[in-house]
Amino acid sequence: MTIISLTNVTKTYGGSGRSVPALRGVDLAVQSGEVFGIIGASGAGKSTLVRLINLLERPETGTLTVNGRATAGVGGRELLKLRREIGMVFQHFNLLSAKTVAENVAFPLQLAGVRSRAAIAARVDALLTRVGLSAHADKYPRQLSGGQKQRVGIARALACRPAILLCDEATSALDPETTRSVLRLLSEINQELGLTIVLITHTMDVVRQICHRVAVLDAGRIVETGPVEAVFLHPRHPATLALVREAVREEKAAGNALRTAGDVFRLTFRGAATYSPILGHIAREHGVDFAILGGQIGTIRDEPFAQLTIAFSGGDVRSALARLDAAGVDVEELTPADATLGAQADVVSRELADVA
C-alpha cells in the first residue's frame, strides 16, 4: 500500500525577482512499512521535500497524499491531525533545554490533548525503555551525549503513534559508531511497529545500512530510484555515481588498467556468494589468471557484499564467466566508456549545477 505519494510536484522559491526552482516535477511513492531513503547532494531539494511531506509547505503544482489522504485544501484541525500522523526526527535534535528527558517526550502528548497524567507517564516510560534511556528520564538534554539526545528525539517523535517517521539528516551530527547504533534502533522500530520510515540524507552509507529502497534527488528531480542493492551496486545516473564515491574511484582505477590488462569485468558477490572461494576455482578449472584492479566489501542492511573489478587473462574466460554466473555472481563487462563514467559523472553534475 502506498502511504506517501507525490505526483509531478514542483516548488519554486522567491516570487518576484530571482526565483529558485527547488523541486521540478517530483514523482515518488513510499510503501507502507518500508524504510525509504531520499539521498541527494547539498541544494538538491531534500529539505524542501521534507517540508512538503510534513505539511509545513504546499506544493506549487502537483499532488501530495500522506497516509492515504489527499492534502490539497486540508486545513485547520484536519491539518493538525494529519501532521500528527508524521513523527519528525531532526539533525540537531531540537529538544527543549529547560525540560527534562521525560518532559520532552511528554510534550507532544500534552499538545495532542492527552489529559491523564498517569497515561502520559506510562507512555513516556514505555518509550524511554524502548530507546534505552529509562535511567535518564530526569536529566536535562545538556547532560546527554549526541546519541542519547537523538534517542530522546526518536522517543518524542513516536509519542503520538505516528504512521510515518520522517528523519531529516537524523545522524548527520553523530559520529560513525553512534550513527550505527541510532540507525539500528530505527531499523528495530521499523520491524517491531511496521512503521514507515522516510530517511533524508546526503550519505550513501546511511542508506546502505537501513533503507529498503532509495530515491536519488538531484537538482530538484528524482533521477534514480529502486532497491538499495540495485542503486548502490549498479548506479546509473551521474549524480548517483558521485554519491557512491568508492564506485567512481574504482572505475577510474579500472580505466587506467584497461590500457594494459586483459578483459575487465566487475563482479558483484552478495549474501553467501560473498565468502565462496570461487575465484580460486575458476583459476584452477578454467586456467584464467586474474588481476584485481579495484574493489569494495561491506554490508547492505547486514547482508554482506563484495564488488571487485578484475582483469582476466589467458585460459577459458567464457566458461569461467559462466561458472561465476552459475554461482550467483553478477558479472558486468566494463568497456573503456564505462571506465570513464566516473569522470563523466563529475562533468555532468557540474553542468546540471550550472543549469540550476
Ligand SMILES: Nc1ncnc2c1ncn2[C@@H]1O[C@H](COP(=O)(O)OP(=O)(O)OP(=O)(O)O)[C@@H](O)[C@H]1O
Ligand atoms: N527559503 C528559501 N528561499 C529561497 N531559496 C531557497 C529556500 N530554501 C531553499 N532554497 C533553495 O532551494 C534549493 C533546494 O534547497 P534545499 O534546502 O531543499 O536543499 P537540500 O537538499 O536540503 O540541501 P542541504 O543538503 O544543503 O540541506 C537550493 O537551491 C536552495 O538554495
Ligand SMILES: [Mg+2]
Ligand atoms: Mg537540507
